[in-house]
Amino acid sequence: MPRSVRISLFISTMTIAFSFAFASLKQPGTSSASPNTGTSVQSIADSTTSTSPPTTTTTTTTTLPLVQPSPDSPLIGTDGSAPVVSRVPTADRVIFLTIDDGLIRDPEVVAILKREQIPVALFINPGPATDGQAYFRELVDSGLATVDAHTTDHASLRGRSFSEQQARVCSTTDLFTEMFGRRPTLFRPPFGEWDETTRKAAASCGLRAVVMWKGATNDGRIDLQDGSLTPGDIILMHFRLDLAGNLELMIAKARAEGFRFGRLIDYIGGDDDKTI
Numbered sequence: 621m622p623r624s625v626r627i628s629l630f631i632s633t634m635t636i637a638f639s640f641a642f643a644s645l646k647q648p649g650t651s652s653a654s655p656n657t658g659t660s661v662q663s664i665a666d667s668t669t670s671t672s673p674p675t676t677t678t679t680t681t682t683t684l685p686l687v688q689p690s691p692d693s694p695l696i697g698t699d700g701s702a703p704v705v706s707r708v709p710t711a712d713r714v715i716f717l718t719i720d721d722g723l724i725r726d727p728e729v730v731a732i733l734k735r736e737q738i739p740v741a742l743f744i745n746p747g748p749a750t751d752g753q754a755y756f757r758e759l760v761d762s763g764l765a766t767v768d769a770h771t772t773d774h775a776s777l778r779g780r781s782f783s784e785q786q787a788r789v790c791s792t793t794d795l796f797t798e799m800f801g802r803r804p805t806l807f808r809p810p811f812g813e814w815d816e817t818t819r820k821a822a823a824s825c826g827l828r829a830v831v832m833w834k835g836a837t838n839d840g841r842i843d844l845q846d847g848s849l850t851p852g853d854i855i856l857m858h859f860r861l862d863l864a865g866n867l868e869l870m871i872a873k874a875r876a877e878g879f880r881f882g883r884l885i886d887y888i889g890g891d892d893d894k895t896i
């Protein structure tokens with residue numbers, strides 16, 4: 621029998637989106653400049669740290685004994701433009717799994733992540749997040765998953781005005797704070813399409829990095845831009861029917877090559893008390 625799946629419509633995404641569209645456009649404060657030793661983070665050199673918007677915590681999540689950041693991990697903040705990151709500058713033999721969209725929610729995926737204790741960063745849209753709240757809450761409550769921003773409607777941002785981008789980028793932060801007990805600090809642009817305005821829009825609501833990737837999985841295949849896994853690689857995956865198989869494949873490959881799985885907010889875009 622096929623796995624139980626639920627598919628939500630982007631119609632509901634739009635409905636939720638505009639309910640929250642202008643509630644979260646808060647301006648973060650700024651503080652001192654941060655050191656940066658990374659070489660793989662674009663546009664980071666001029667970044668400064670920011671104070672996150674006030675967080676209303678409704679859920680307590682478990683802190684797992686995960687890989688700890690190296691002292692040379694960047695302190696990423698915003699100075700009006702969020703940095704774009706596709707590989708975390710780190711000497712740790714660690715990679716980061718990210719899973720997008722949320723349309724197909726396979727229970728086997730939760731089982732694998734829990735069994736293997738793999739942390740994941742989720743970049744989902746509000747429609748699937750609402751329809752699948754119990755599914756995503758299970759992952760968040762396990763301490764394995766964080767939920768970050770991926771726009772309201774999954775439209776491409778590139779070329780749009782600041783106000784259009786800001787509405788799409790920022791309007792899920794309050795919703796996800798309510799739903800999952802943590803204010804999003806990271807942003808992934810739909811289709812990986814961004815421009816300089818996207819970086820400014822993300823920074824305007826306290827999102828500390830625009831997160832891209834160095835590898836992706838599709839239908840049992842792992843595609844790595846540089847041909848092999850490299851410390852700090854961010855891997856793009858999707859909540860699709862092939863996700864469970866792709867996860868098993870990725871986990872096996874990473875472990876065979878001596879990599880561990882890091883939690884992205886421990887390295888970039890972390891809560892203030894976790895960012896080194």
Ligand SMILES: [Zn+2]
Nearest residue numbers: 720721810811
């Ligand atoms: Zn997406």
